[in-house]
Amino acid sequence: MASHETYYVPAQSKWPIIASVGLLLTVFGGGSMINGMSSGEGSVAGKWFLFAGALMMIYMLFGWFSNVVRESDQGLYSPQMDRSFRMGMGWFIFSEVMFFAAFFGALFYVRTFAGPWLGGEGDKGVTNILWPEFQFAWPLMSNPDPKAFPGPAETIGPWQLPLLNTIILITSSVTVTFAHHALRADKRRATKAWLGLTVLLGVIFVVLQALEYQHAYHELGLTLNSGIYGSTFFMLTGFHGAHVTMGTVILAVMLIRITRGHFTPDKHFGFEAASWYWHFVDVVWVGLFIFVYIF
Amino acid sequence: MSAVIDHHHADHAHGPAKGLMRWVLTTNHKDIGSMYLWFSFIMFLAGGSMAMVIRAELFQPGLQLVQPEFFNQMTTTHGLIMVFGAVMPAFVGLANWMIPLMVGAPDMALPRMNNFSFWLLPMAFGLLLSTLFMEGGGPNFGWTFYAPLSTTYAPPSVTFFIFAIHLAGISSIMGAINIIATILNLRAPGMTLMKMPLFVWTWLITAFLLIAVMPVLAGVVTMMLMDIHFGTSFFNAAGGGDPVMFQHIFWFFGHPEVYIMILPAFGAVSQIIPTFSRKPLFGYTSMVYATAAIAFLSFIVWAHHMFTVGIPITGELFFMYATMLIAVPTGVKVFNWVSTMFRGALTFETPMLFAIAFVILFTIGGFSGLMLAIAPADFQYHDTYFVVAHFHYVLVPGAIFGIFASAYYWLPKWTGHMYDETLGKTHFWMSFIGMNLAFFPMHFVGLAGMPRRIPDYNIMFANFNMVSSIGAFMFGATQLLFLFIVIKCIKGGPKAAANPWEGAEGLEWTVPSPAPYHTFTTPPEVK
Numbered sequence: 001m002a003s004h005e006t007y008y009v010p011a012q013s014k015w016p017i018i019a020s021v022g023l024l025l026t027v028f029g030g031g032s033m034i035n036g037m038s039s040g041e042g043s044v045a046g047k048w049f050l051f052a053g054a055l056m057m058i059y060m061l062f063g064w065f066s067n068v069v070r071e072s073d074q075g076l077y078s079p080q081m082d083r084s085f086r087m088g089m090g091w092f093i094f095s096e097v098m099f100f101a102a103f104f105g106a107l108f109y110v111r112t113f114a115g116p117w118l119g120g121e122g123d124k125g126v127t128n129i130l131w132p133e134f135q136f137a138w139p140l141m142s143n144p145d146p147k148a149f150p151g152p153a154e155t156i157g158p159w160q161l162p163l164l165n166t167i168i169l170i171t172s173s174v175t176v177t178f179a180h181h182a183l184r185a186d187k188r189r190a191t192k193a194w195l196g197l198t199v200l201l202g203v204i205f206v207v208l209q210a211l212e213y214q215h216a217y218h219e220l221g222l223t224l225n226s227g228i229y230g231s232t233f234f235m236l237t238g239f240h241g242a243h244v245t246m247g248t249v250i251l252a253v254m255l256i257r258i259t260r261g262h263f264t265p266d267k268h269f270g271f272e273a274a275s276w277y278w279h280f281v282d283v284v285w286v287g288l289f290i291f292v293y294i295f
Numbered sequence: 296m297s298a299v300i301d302h303h304h305a306d307h308a309h310g311p312a313k314g315l316m317r318w319v320l321t322t323n324h325k326d327i328g329s330m331y332l333w334f335s336f337i338m339f340l341a342g343g344s345m346a347m348v349i350r351a352e353l354f355q356p357g358l359q360l361v362q363p364e365f366f367n368q369m370t371t372t373h374g375l376i377m378v379f380g381a382v383m384p385a386f387v388g389l390a391n392w393m394i395p396l397m398v399g400a401p402d403m404a405l406p407r408m409n410n411f412s413f414w415l416l417p418m419a420f421g422l423l424l425s426t427l428f429m430e431g432g433g434p435n436f437g438w439t440f441y442a443p444l445s446t447t448y449a450p451p452s453v454t455f456f457i458f459a460i461h462l463a464g465i466s467s468i469m470g471a472i473n474i475i476a477t478i479l480n481l482r483a484p485g486m487t488l489m490k491m492p493l494f495v496w497t498w499l500i501t502a503f504l505l506i507a508v509m510p511v512l513a514g515v516v517t518m519m520l521m522d523i524h525f526g527t528s529f530f531n532a533a534g535g536g537d538p539v540m541f542q543h544i545f546w547f548f549g550h551p552e553v554y555i556m557i558l559p560a561f562g563a564v565s566q567i568i569p570t571f572s573r574k575p576l577f578g579y580t581s582m583v584y585a586t587a588a589i590a591f592l593s594f595i596v597w598a599h600h601m602f603t604v605g606i607p608i609t610g611e612l613f614f615m616y617a618t619m620l621i622a623v624p625t626g627v628k629v630f631n632w633v634s635t636m637f638r639g640a641l642t643f644e645t646p647m648l649f650a651i652a653f654v655i656l657f658t659i660g661g662f663s664g665l666m667l668a669i670a671p672a673d674f675q676y677h678d679t680y681f682v683v684a685h686f687h688y689v690l691v692p693g694a695i696f697g698i699f700a701s702a703y704y705w706l707p708k709w710t711g712h713m714y715d716e717t718l719g720k721t722h723f724w725m726s727f728i729g730m731n732l733a734f735f736p737m738h739f740v741g742l743a744g745m746p747r748r749i750p751d752y753n754i755m756f757a758n759f760n761m762v763s764s765i766g767a768f769m770f771g772a773t774q775l776l777f778l779f780i781v782i783k784c785i786k787g788g789p790k791a792a793a794n795p796w797e798g799a800e801g802l803e804w805t806v807p808s809p810a811p812y813h814t815f816t817t818p819p820e821v822k
Contacts, residue, residue: 007400007401007402007481009322009401009402009406009813010322010406010407011322012312012316012317012320012321012322013320013322013407013410014320015407015411016320016407016408016410016411016413016414017319017320017410017414019411019414020411020414020415020417020418021418023415023418023462023465024418024421024422024462027422027455027458027459027461027462028422028455028458030458031454031455031457031458034454034520034524035451035454035524037524038451038523038524039451064407080480080481083476083480084404084405084476084480084481085405087404087472087475087476087479087480088404088405088408088472088473088476091471091472091475091476091506092468092472094506094507095468095472095506095507095509095510096510098506098507098508098509098510098511099510099511099513099514100514101510101511101514102510102511102513102514102515102518102544102547103514103518105511105543105544105547106518106529106540106544109537109540109543110535110536110537110540113537114532114535114536114537114539114540115535118532118535118537122607123607123608124605124606124607126605127532130532131533136535140535143528143533143534143535144532144533144534144535145533145534148533148534149528149531149533149534149535223526224521224525224526224527225526225527226534227528227534227535227536228528228529228534228535228536229535230527231518231521231527231528231529231534231536232529234527235517235518235521235527
């Protein structure tokens with residue numbers, strides 16, 4: 001730790017307050033729209049708040065990251081600063097892991113405890129008196145109250161689209177690593193090619209997920225409203241899909257930066273952070289494939 | 296946003312900028328620490344006013360002042376604001392101010408993100424408080440927002456409550472990441488982990504807890520949002536879900552959360568007691584390990600909040616014994632604090648008074664916690680005022696006294712002036728008497744069966760409730776004195792030396808008082 005003298009403390013910045021106001025407007029607008037949707041009255045003001053908030057967030061993300069890129073180019077960041085960024089990204093990914101853990105926890109809890117009890121099993125099976133006819137099975141095709149929550153006609157089998165998606169995502173983790181090796185060897189063209197391929201695989205994954213959702217909604221009767229199976233299925237795959245989308249955008253930004261000549265063979269943390277995130281999204285998918293689709 | 300500051304020209308300014316924009320755009324850990332502390336105090340007064348409404352209503356049996364619906368909103372927002380708006384930001388403020396000074400860092404590791412963490416808080420709590428004025432009122436389901444009260448039966452404003460929790464959670468996670476990065480990466484050369492001040496250690500562990508559980512809270516409120524508006528059935532048995540599952544996920548967050556609110560106070564008290572005992576802390580290493588042990592245990596005890604909801608007997612036993620285990624590392628800590636004072640050259644300045652009261656009264660709260668940990672006994676105590684007494688004993692003389700002790704201890708460093716010792720002691724004694732009057736009788740009415748969160752009560756509880764209310768008003772009013780003391784200390788008072796306390800040790804006392812705007816731009820050498 002010899003580099004303390006050069007630790008860069010930025011001067012005042014407008015980005016944090018823009019980000020805070022932007023987030024507030026986004027959630028206020030979004031919340032108004034959701035409430036308007038549920039009450040059936042809609043919310044025109046909500047749309048404008050959401051729009052304004054989203055614009056501010058885009059402006060902020062663009063501005064804040066450009067700021068950081070510029071400072072990095074000016075050589076203001078010491079190796080110690082680099083370690084702060086790495087820790088920041090690492091712990092952020094850990095927080096994301098815990099976010100998914102909440103939904104996986106819900107899935108496991110229902111499958112191991114709440115579901116069987118509701119079906120009358122074990123010494124807590126007394127909840128069965130609510131719906132004496134109810135029998136628990138997984139996937140749950142028939143809910144305790146089928147009128148309020150009509151069960152799905154069918155669920156999505158693991159060995160078609162999901163398997164293909166698994167292969168796509170794991171391949172994309174490999175290609176992003178190839179891109180990284182190429183970047184370190186200063187082979188820019190290979191970097192661009194491998195990274196471009198990764199982005200493409202990400203896009204294909206998201207498109208296939210969208211097709212799968214359509215199939216689930218229109219042909220299988222598997223919706224958010226089809227009981228706890230649909231709830232856990234769509235929340236886990238949905239949040240994962242949102243993360244893949246975000247990861248793809250991040251990787252695409254990295255591709256643009258590489259095209260513009262950013263990064264050097266030994267200084268490219270932006271790229272590394274993006275690939276960490278991509279690997280994390282990949283690992284979550286493996287968990288999903290095993291516990292949501294297969295078992 | 297007219298005041299756009301050019302970053303490259305304002306670079307390396309040695310003093311703070313002028314005017315309001317100094318605070319809005321700042322990246323300075325001392326500015327941000329001060330803003331956190333002021334924000335926390337404003338929230339403390341807001342949440343406190345709600346407590347005053349609650350105690351005024353409970354002054355006598357029968358409905359006096361407010362309607363039950365409003366009473367519910369008061370108990371709910373009082374809890375939410377005190378937990379997320381007062382206690383947590385106060386500790387983050389202390390961390391911002393003190394951790395860079397204590398480890399010899401030039402600032403926090405990620406200064407811009409630091410300001411983002413802070414400014415999200417006024418947004419989150421502005422949104423939360425605005426729900427009180429919305430149609431159907433604000434959150435009325437208790438600060439633990441159990442489903443289905445918070446889903447099926449919630450007012451429409453619950454949507455904004457959920458997003459307010461999201462914003463506060465993002466703020467906490469970013470704050471915690473910043474603190475971890477600062478501690479692990481910005482320590483002065485020679486400051487090994489086991490040479491760190493205890494306040495830094497406890498915050499390192501607290502930050503880990505925050506990053507581990509705030510996302511789980513985000514997850515559970517998201518499930519609520521989906522249940523309310525998008526037809527899912529996470530917490531609805533009709534669709535195969537389970538309302539009890541809400542409690543499991545919530546308390547998986549909620550139990551570590553209570554240690555998030557107390558571990559930094561443990562750290563602060565472990566700085567203060569050695570100073571005024573003029574002895575090094577007894578058992579430093581065991582303090583570190585005890586803190587880590589408490590943090591670990593905090594993840595495997597959550598269902599002790601749920602003994603009465605119908606969990607299997609194996610679960611009851613596991614969570615009962617795991618909870619009781621926490622008494623071991625906590626006992627180590629109390630033993631160490633007492634041993635530090637043993638045969639020390641004690642003086643009783645205000646920070647020390649708060650710290651000693653912390654040790655004694657937190658221990659009382661710990662003991663009532665042990666009583667509650669006994670699963671069969673908890674069937675009697677659950678949802679009574681005994682629980683209210685218990686957690687107010689760990690939070691008021693625990694977390695809040697820890698914050699007061701820290702404030703008095705470090706005010707000379709922050710302001711360059713000594714606070715008024717007489718007024719400080721008055722503040723202490725009034726708070727001490729007020730809070731004991733308010734919360735001690737709650738043990739009795741609770742054991743006798745008075746339920747919590749109800750605006751009316753059996754006439755047999757009338758006397759104790761009146762005492763409680765008088766104590767609460769006394770405690771509440773006294774906090775205005777604290778505000779006065781702080782303002783007076785900022786405005787003037789005897790000059791404080793770099794080290795105003797005879798027995799204080801640590802890097803923060805090597806810089807002048809008030810601490811210059813930028814400190815340790817060149818890192819100090821730690822032996």
